[in-house]
Amino acid sequence: MANMSLKKNPMPAQAPDVRNKNFEEVTLGYTKETALDEAQRCLHCKNHPCMQGCPVMIHIPEFIKEVADGNFEAAYQIISQTSSLPAVCGRVCPQESQCEKYCVRGVKGEPVGIGRLERFVADWHNANAAAPAEKPASNGHKVAVIGSGPSGLTCAGDLAKKGYDVTVFEALHLAGGVMVYGIPEFRLPKAIVQKEVDGLRALGVTVATDTVVGRTVSIDELQDEMGFEAVFIGSGAGLPMFMDIPGINCKGVLSANEFLTRINLMKAYLPESDTPVVHPRKAAVVGGGNVAMDAARCAKRLGAEVAIVYRRGEEELPARREEVEHAKEEGIDFQLLTNPVEILSDENDNVRAIRCVRMQLGEPDASGRRRPQAIPGSEFEIEADCVIMALGTSPNPLIKSTTQGLEINKKGCIVVNEDGLTSREHVYAGGDAVTGAATVILAMGAGKTAARAIDEELSRR
């Protein structure tokens, strides 16, 4: 008999005033008992509406059925058919606007905790069943993957399982893309990402860190001199945007990418790290997405009072619902319908405040969201010794500028067909490099699509 409770089993978490001082994972995950109980809430709907909400169509009712029956490894195997990063996606997917949005249990009450169950299953598998992957027999074909974010890792993994000789080229010293340099430890423990990378190595994938494609090697060299028969570009969207307002370059104004890279990739919050990071007294974070929430919560953990400054309203915040809730619980102040117009500094060019203007929402714009408009005469100042810009990112132009014949749209994104093939022969692309800043699950899905197409192309040879 199904569990008819209207509420999801709550996610155990560290207490807000404890966790806002450490970098350990905020949520602790379901226990076996809670997972069994939550799985009982699923009605195993025949037309499985939840699946349409999942960008990779995980067989949700089927895996939840296995959870309900206590067959956690079987559940894992079902998820693995369509997803390579369940431990990651179970944690970071915006479930409320994807799978769980369509769950029938959500019509009256809360939807089934699909993401939480997915995370439970993946963590259970990692803790109990992870038999070391075996290196498959080689099929003799060589493929290069550029970038080690979710799209690159997935593409590499799928091809390696089929016997391809895959090399992943990564510009930074550590593989994982945004999962290691952007998303903080307290939301996605780096050990989980490391496990994925180790798994790839066990499959025989070469992970070449410290290699910037476009500088260290070009795509032409990969193809013509190094013998890679196909190339997958998963280079992400790492170029930060800054606002065009006075004071944007003064000391103490930094991009969320810089702040988060210092903290996550360089571990600047640990005393043994040689990398410096600002320890603000009062930080203002501009933006309302996941990046803004992460930057704000990191600043909080470094001891700052933090305000989020966002030009639209609560409803429009693009961040995952859970992150907004968590940020609020942790004591972050939300200045909504507020837009910075100038950054003010002291005589040494150190930030001292940002001047903002209050906004109201007008008519919907092209994106369907209501356009914010400044309210005349509403200017005021927010004191801050650090301003973090989390306004979004676009694809890095380095690959475009060093690769002839690669078609790019006007937003700087690589143009591909439904198989992920670019305008260059044998060159595929996917993830944020194609879509602009999006999500882990979409990037993962794009990596899978391209791997399939590459396999089709090369196995025909």
Place this chain on the structure above:
Amino acid sequence: MFRVIRREELRPTVTLLEVEAPMIARKAKPGQFIILRVDENGERIPLTIYHYDREKGTVTIIFQIVGATTEKLNHLRVGDCLADLVGPLGKATVTEGKKKVAVVGGGVGCAIAYPVAKAFHDNGAEVHCIVGFRSQDLVILEDDFRAVSDVLEVCTDDGTYGRKGLVTEALKELIESGNQYDEVFAIGPMIMMKFVCRTTEPYGLPTTVSMSPIMIDGTGMCGGCRISVGGETKFACVDGPDFDGHKIDWDLAVKRNQMYRDFEMHKHEETCNLFRQEVK
């Protein structure tokens, strides 16, 4: 990987390392740089490629010991490995098509100036080099510069070697005495580059500077290296490091480079103490 195969102490605070890095050596050009990490907890710091040997597959760097990371780097010996080395980064300096140039180097900036001067020379330009140091015991690469210069002026602030005074004075004299330069290339401390630009501006001499802001990734991902050039924001690691010196907002660039000063001083002390304890 990234094994040190040669180490020379050019001066008590200036060291040269030749490191195995075949992929980087294959592609390196004058004016480009690498980013390295000495060990697992290490900071990523940029250093210019002083020399590369495509056959041997090595790159050579010259660095001045100014803080924790350069201190650690200086403790590496032949056979030791760097944790990471990535490059070549940045755009190469344009050294073709010039008839007559002046290259101005200040302090350890000379390590950067030399490959550029050599490339100008190899491309057939008449090269005048003006290199400046605080004092005699800091003078480096004099013979290297002599080999590629038609005119070489070595200056020291305190007059212990060469001519006494600042590079800007020597540069001004050369210009005043009728030398027509197609370009002046300056590299050294920000403050020196700023004054070189001040010196050349009245003569309308195109002046290129190699900027050295604080960097992390070196791929255009963090924006930490941004500088203001002609009112536009540029990322030095990908758009540079070379820029039109007359367009740079120098005061801002100088200040931004001091962003982490307190932390850096503290780390340097800590690192020095660590090495001192090891010696005991």
